[in-house]
Amino acid sequence: xxxxxxxxxxxxxxxxxxxxxxALNHPEKLRPETLKLINExxxxxxxxxxxxxxxxxxxxxxxxxxxxxRLDHGFSLQIASGAxxxxxxxxxxxxxxxxxxxxxxxxxxxxxxxxxxxxxxxxQPMASPDWHPALTKMPxxxxxxxxxxxxxxxxxxxxxxxxxxxxxxxxxxxxxHHIVVVGRAAFMQLTLRVLGIHKxxxxxxxxxxxxxxxGEWNTAADGYGIGTQIAARPADERPDFVVGxxxxxxxxxxxxxxDKGIAVPGQVRxxxxxxxxxxxxxxxxxxTVAPPGYEIGRKxxxxxxxxxxxxxxxxxxxxxxxxxxxxxxxxxxxxxINRQELVRPFLLERASTQASSQTDATAINLGxxx
Amino acid sequence: xxxxxxxxxxxxxxxxxxxxxxALNHPEKLRPETLKLINExxxxxxxxxxxxxxxxxxxxxxxxxxxxxRLDHGFSLQIASGAxxxxxxxxxxxxxxxxxxxxxxxxxxxxxxxxxxxxxxxxQPMASPDWHPALTKMPxxxxxxxxxxxxxxxxxxxxxxxxxxxxxxxxxxxxxHHIVVVGRAAFMQLTLRVLGIHKxxxxxxxxxxxxxxxGEWNTAADGYGIGTQIAARPADERPDFVVGxxxxxxxxxxxxxxDKGIAVPGQVRxxxxxxxxxxxxxxxxxxTVAPPGYEIGRKxxxxxxxxxxxxxxxxxxxxxxxxxxxxxxxxxxxxxINRQELVRPFLLERASTQASSQTDATAINLGxxx
DNA sequence: GCTTGTACTTGAAACGCATCAAAGGGGCCG
DNA sequence: CGGCCCCTTTGATGCGTTTCAAGTACAAGC
Numbered sequence: 001x002x003x004x005x006x007x008x009x010x011x012x013x014x015x016x017x018x019x020x021x022x023a024l025n026h027p028e029k030l031r032p033e034t035l036k037l038i039n040e041x042x043x044x045x046x047x048x049x050x051x052x053x054x055x056x057x058x059x060x061x062x063x064x065x066x067x068x069x070r071l072d073h074g075f076s077l078q079i080a081s082g083a084x085x086x087x088x089x090x091x092x093x094x095x096x097x098x099x100x101x102x103x104x105x106x107x108x109x110x111x112x113x114x115x116x117x118x119x120x121x122x123x124q125p126m127a128s129p130d131w132h133p134a135l136t137k138m139p140x141x142x143x144x145x146x147x148x149x150x151x152x153x154x155x156x157x158x159x160x161x162x163x164x165x166x167x168x169x170x171x172x173x174x175x176x177h178h179i180v181v182v183g184r185a186a187f188m189q190l191t192l193r194v195l196g197i198h199k200x201x202x203x204x205x206x207x208x209x210x211x212x213x214x215g216e217w218n219t220a221a222d223g224y225g226i227g228t229q230i231a232a233r234p235a236d237e238r239p240d241f242v243v244g245x246x247x248x249x250x251x252x253x254x255x256x257x258x259d260k261g262i263a264v265p266g267q268v269r270x271x272x273x274x275x276x277x278x279x280x281x282x283x284x285x286x287x288t289v290a291p292p293g294y295e296i297g298r299k300x301x302x303x304x305x306x307x308x309x310x311x312x313x314x315x316x317x318x319x320x321x322x323x324x325x326x327x328x329x330x331x332x333x334x335x336x337i338n339r340q341e342l343v344r345p346f347l348l349e350r351a352s353t354q355a356s357s358q359t360d361a362t363a364i365n366l367g368x369x370x
Numbered sequence: 371x372x373x374x375x376x377x378x379x380x381x382x383x384x385x386x387x388x389x390x391x392x393a394l395n396h397p398e399k400l401r402p403e404t405l406k407l408i409n410e411x412x413x414x415x416x417x418x419x420x421x422x423x424x425x426x427x428x429x430x431x432x433x434x435x436x437x438x439x440r441l442d443h444g445f446s447l448q449i450a451s452g453a454x455x456x457x458x459x460x461x462x463x464x465x466x467x468x469x470x471x472x473x474x475x476x477x478x479x480x481x482x483x484x485x486x487x488x489x490x491x492x493x494q495p496m497a498s499p500d501w502h503p504a505l506t507k508m509p510x511x512x513x514x515x516x517x518x519x520x521x522x523x524x525x526x527x528x529x530x531x532x533x534x535x536x537x538x539x540x541x542x543x544x545x546x547h548h549i550v551v552v553g554r555a556a557f558m559q560l561t562l563r564v565l566g567i568h569k570x571x572x573x574x575x576x577x578x579x580x581x582x583x584x585g586e587w588n589t590a591a592d593g594y595g596i597g598t599q600i601a602a603r604p605a606d607e608r609p610d611f612v613v614g615x616x617x618x619x620x621x622x623x624x625x626x627x628x629d630k631g632i633a634v635p636g637q638v639r640x641x642x643x644x645x646x647x648x649x650x651x652x653x654x655x656x657x658t659v660a661p662p663g664y665e666i667g668r669k670x671x672x673x674x675x676x677x678x679x680x681x682x683x684x685x686x687x688x689x690x691x692x693x694x695x696x697x698x699x700x701x702x703x704x705x706x707i708n709r710q711e712l713v714r715p716f717l718l719e720r721a722s723t724q725a726s727s728q729t730d731a732t733a734i735n736l737g738x739x740x
Numbered sequence: 741g742c743t744t745g746t747a748c749t750t751g752a753a754a755c756g757c758a759t760c761a762a763a764g765g766g767g768c769c770g
Numbered sequence: 771c772g773g774c775c776c777c778t779t780t781g782a783t784g785c786g787t788t789t790c791a792a793g794t795a796c797a798a799g800c
Contacts, residue, residue: 019749034748055755056755
């Protein structure tokens with residue numbers, strides 16, 4: 001049961017070590033008969049190249065690492081999916097690690113990947129990537145996903161503030177008079193969404209706005225609680241438009257309202273803010289703003305490729321990917337899964353060597369989304 | 371920007387190579403001052419151990435590989451989640467690869483993992499694992515998940531036939547007279563579910579049963595189509611109980627029925643068959659049979675550990691994990707996520723050196739589930 | 741028959757680290 | 771002061787590859 005190594009194959013095939021190696025890596029250099037003989041021997045012996053040795057001897061392998069905060073969040077999955085397809089397109093493997101909402105683990109896997117001679121690494125960080133500047137200085141290309149900060153480095157993110165604006169304008173278009181925003185803005189992304197909502201509503205002082213904290217984890221149960229509370233209000237204090245900062249929050253709110261006999265969207269409209277078609281299997285349609293996770297993953301790999309191919313790439317590059325508002329049902333969600341290759345959202349790119357400040361002032365044409 | 375290696379650290383810290391290595395792997399062997407000095411130097415230089423070299427020199431690392439057919443299927447995520455937690459508990463890392471429904475890729479990643487000196491590898495295979503007996507013979511522990519075949523090897527699977535029985539008994543308990551099963555039994559798992567349903571209904575000849583193919587991919591859209599068709603039937607030809615072989619199918623059926631003005635569950639009851647709380651964010655509750663993905667992942671890692679720790683383990687071990695029927699809503703689903711550590715479903719284990727035939731005849735006490 | 745060139749093949753030298761037998765440095769006892 | 775033992779540190783060795791300069795064999799051209 002001892003592992004078969006390259007020297008075993010060489011001896012068995014009656015050729016030298018280097019020839020077997022060539023058969024694996026530069027088959028065009030070998031005479032067809034030799035190649036055939038070696039391949040047969042490899043199969044007969046069940047030889048499997050030791051990746052560690054290959055990497056050690058040959059430098060980086062064609063594979064990327066992706067560290068995600070959780071796997072059960074549809075948005076992360078869309079990122080993984082986009083990154084996967086783009087990586088395969090360039091002939092790279094993609095390995096995924098689950099940090100399980102634990103920043104120690106996140107750091108651990110990040111170091112692991114960087115130490116494995118991965119060609120590049122991507123993270124969807126839980127906190128700001130100021131978090132460990134040491135890693136950014138490593139000689140391994142790294143791209144931060146779904147986050148947008150002023151540190152030098154490579155980032156691909158959705159424009160969360162724009163998402164807030166989109167939702168707000170949606171509410172305005174629907175003639176809302178009283179909006180309730182549900183959720184705890186614990187993460188930067190959510191904070192920006194709230195900011196966007198406020199900015200958009202600044203022009204409409206007649207619309208009343210209220211923000212309700214939903215508990216630490218923004219779960220559906222939290223949403224259900226808030227929904228119940230809203231339902232209990234006298235009709236004239238009840239909002240006509242509820243925004244869940246997260247789709248599951250919105251979903252919980254809907255459940256509660258419906259349970260209490262309040263018509264959705266008849267009496268109260270509810271919108272979400274995650275746009276998570278992969279996870280949305282609800283029978284009731286939900287209008288939501290969809291940050292393009294798939295596209296973020298794709299762009300992330302492209303940035304990695306760019307760093308690999310250019311010897312002296314820009315030190316900093318920020319990409320913002322636009323979002324779209326849409327109504328998803330289980331049916332459209334399923335279609336999306338098959339259609340996602342076609343998605344080509346509006347992109348806004350900027351590259352510079354030290355222009356972190358520039359990238360913060362961005363005007364996105366919202367008209368196209370509504 | 372050249373990579374810092376262990377010898378750089380050693381020189382800089384004024385100690386020898388082996389000492390730095392010890393600081394990394396056997397810190398207890400070092401004098402505290404030395405350890406501190408080395409750690410400081412490591413941080414100052416930004417040294418990151420080369421995993422390839424470590425693995426090459428030191429043999430297998432403490433990490434497992436998991437190959438999944440898709441990431442956007444909640445069931446696979448539950449597996450990943452269970453495997454992750456169990457692996458971490460034993461101090462192992464878990465790396466995940468997405469085979470993207472492509473058996474070439476599945477094979478590719480499997481070989482990749484085996485070649486990387488992983489301590490063990492798990493697959494949720496797309497086809498039968500007869501598929502590549504060569505890999506099973508490799509000197510790397512391997513466990514097949516969610517599949518149950520007669521080949522020697524290690525398997526952990528849900529009892530899909532029992533799932534069918536559970537659903538059928540649920541229908542009987544609800545007084546169903548006419549059951550429609552929706553879905554294409556393209557995979558072994560689905561076939562077994564249908565078989566279980568038929569077996570359970572064999573005792574009730576008065577109940578009419580009908581199986582409707584839903585198209586190749588069993589999508590929500592397919593379910594919607596079938597739902598529409600069911601709704602269009604005259605009331606007396608309409609079933610009073612619909613089983614979706616998949617949760618998304620059931621979801622599509624519900625959408626269609628509701629759209630056409632048929633009350634669910636008033637006029638027609640609908641049940642699913644995936645039990646996918648992680649993905650279920652619908653506002654309408656769905657009753658479903660939940661194959662314990664989390665538990666399968668957990669058991670998979672345990673089998674891996676067993677193979678690693680025992681020098682001469684059983685050559686074959688099949689584990690079947692029971693399922694539970696339950697009603698999930700977005701709210702309970704979210705709770706499940708936090709509660710999954712506690713799930714301890716009914717287990718049925720068998721171990722033997724050549725008893726592949728035994729394992730096929732299994733009686734599970736269904737009473738406990740209903 | 742000798743030279744030059746072409747097409748393959750060879751094997752030794754890294755790659756960066758873990759390991760382990762051996763050496764070093766005290767402290768303690770006789 | 772010598773001998774012992776224990777705790778800590780050393781550095782040569784090998785892990786399984788890739789790479790590449792050097793080698794071989796053979797054919798064509800003179």
